[in-house]
Amino acid sequence: MSKVKAVGFYEHLPIKNTHSFEDVMTEVKSPEEHDLLVKVDGISVNPVDTFVRRGGRHNKLVHPKVIGWDAVGTVTQVGSSVSLFKVGDRVWYAGDFTRQGSDAQEQLVDERIVGYAPTSLKDRDAAGIPLVGLTAYESLFEKLHINEKDVGKSILIINGSGGVGLIAIQLAKLAGLRVIATASRPESIKWVEKLGADFVVNHHANLVKQVRKVGFKYVDYILNLSNLDAHWNEISELIKPDGCVAASTENRRLIDLQKLTKKRVTFSWEWMYSKSYYQLEDMISQHHILNRLSNLFDEGKLVPITTKSYTPIDASNMQKAHSDVESGKMIGKVILTGWE
Numbered sequence: 001m002s003k004v005k006a007v008g009f010y011e012h013l014p015i016k017n018t019h020s021f022e023d024v025m026t027e028v029k030s031p032e033e034h035d036l037l038v039k040v041d042g043i044s045v046n047p048v049d050t051f052v053r054r055g056g057r058h059n060k061l062v063h064p065k066v067i068g069w070d071a072v073g074t075v076t077q078v079g080s081s082v083s084l085f086k087v088g089d090r091v092w093y094a095g096d097f098t099r100q101g102s103d104a105q106e107q108l109v110d111e112r113i114v115g116y117a118p119t120s121l122k123d124r125d126a127a128g129i130p131l132v133g134l135t136a137y138e139s140l141f142e143k144l145h146i147n148e149k150d151v152g153k154s155i156l157i158i159n160g161s162g163g164v165g166l167i168a169i170q171l172a173k174l175a176g177l178r179v180i181a182t183a184s185r186p187e188s189i190k191w192v193e194k195l196g197a198d199f200v201v202n203h204h205a206n207l208v209k210q211v212r213k214v215g216f217k218y219v220d221y222i223l224n225l226s227n228l229d230a231h232w233n234e235i236s237e238l239i240k241p242d243g244c245v246a247a248s249t250e251n252r253r254l255i256d257l258q259k260l261t262k263k264r265v266t267f268s269w270e271w272m273y274s275k276s277y278y279q280l281e282d283m284i285s286q287h288h289i290l291n292r293l294s295n296l297f298d299e300g301k302l303v304p305i306t307t308k309s310y311t312p313i314d315a316s317n318m319q320k321a322h323s324d325v326e327s328g329k330m331i332g333k334v335i336l337t338g339w340e
């Protein structure tokens with residue numbers, strides 16, 4: 001057991017509160033079985049971090065809560081059953097929802113959900129990829145089941161300019177799809193176009209009219225990455241009969257699945273933590289996906305999506321990064337690197 005620097009919180013507070021994050025020390029155990037001990041060099045903030053930070057209702061915690069679900073770092077120790085990595089390997093991962101997060105100088109993580117970090121990306125560009133990369137990849141290829149027979153088919157990606165969307169656009173283009181992505185501001189439209197979307201439509205206006213206007217009566221696939229309640233009717237109308245819809249954002253109201261009945265549409269949820277949360281047999285697939293993404297970056301087939309970064313990793317910069325994500329206007333990823 002060792003004590004390391006971390007950024008954490010004792011209370012679930014609004015981000016403007018000066019105690020919403022504090023610089024703390026946290027205990028990290030020695031790795032056992034499949035665990036790697038990783039020295040964390042860079043992390044990113046995702047919407048889930050802000051939900052968990054704001055979300056709890058209990059009183060002040062005795063020990064600080066350390067969250068964070070994205071990291072790039074170096075393996076410093078390995079557990080007795082580790083076979084995929086060795087000390088010194090540079091790795092990246094999104095981690096596990098049930099364990100201490102990556103906002104700490106050191107973290108334990110199961111090797112089966114870790115990949116080799118791309119050699120061509122610096123920490124600033126690598127740290128934000130694992131969570132959104134796994135989400136985009138699993139959504140497209142495990143939930144929508146897109147495969148080599150789908151070249152030329154169409155996909156609508158609702159929220160093209162967030163982290164998941166910017167990776168999903170690139171992966172969908174690599175799979176040969178025609179991509180319609182949504183964005184509403186000049187700067188987000190620019191990113192979505194730069195990463196390969198064939199058409200851009202505005203998610204704050206009628207999607208059905210706009211998608212029809214660019215030439216699609218229906219689309220084969222829809223990936224929803226924002227506000228499922230608001231977009232459900234549009235999704236039901238635009239999806240092709242026998243098409244597939246996947247969503248990574250939960251509905252707040254009941255959604256009417258009957259709207260998909262006559263079209264025989266498949267609807268799937270994506271939660272990139274399912275595999276580690278339920279210790280699914282195919283948990284090691286996240287190791288393979290992260291390695292696949294790593295190779296795609298090293299081959300220049302995927303481009304990085306970091307648009308903001310802060311150094312060092314401390315409470316003050318964590319507050320800035322959470323504010324960025326909570327603004328709802330984040331394009332791509334916000335990263336924190338290095339410790340002081």
Ligand SMILES: NC(=O)c1ccc[n+]([C@@H]2O[C@H](COP(=O)([O-])OP(=O)(O)OC[C@H]3O[C@@H](n4cnc5c(N)ncnc54)[C@H](OP(=O)(O)O)[C@@H]3O)[C@@H](O)[C@H]2O)c1
Nearest residue numbers: 047135159162163164183184185188203226248270271272
């Ligand atoms: N289930 C999972 O495993 C999983 C994993 C990762 C993320 N998620 C969820 O997926 C969502 C996307 O996360 P993210 O990190 O990629 O991006 P994000 O930070 O949530 O996305 C920010 C972007 O959302 C766009 N946006 C705002 N209102 C919208 C609307 N009504 N419809 C469509 N887009 C809208 C904005 O684009 P403009 O500025 O152009 O308006 C903004 O640039 C979040 O809800 C997150 O919690 C789930």
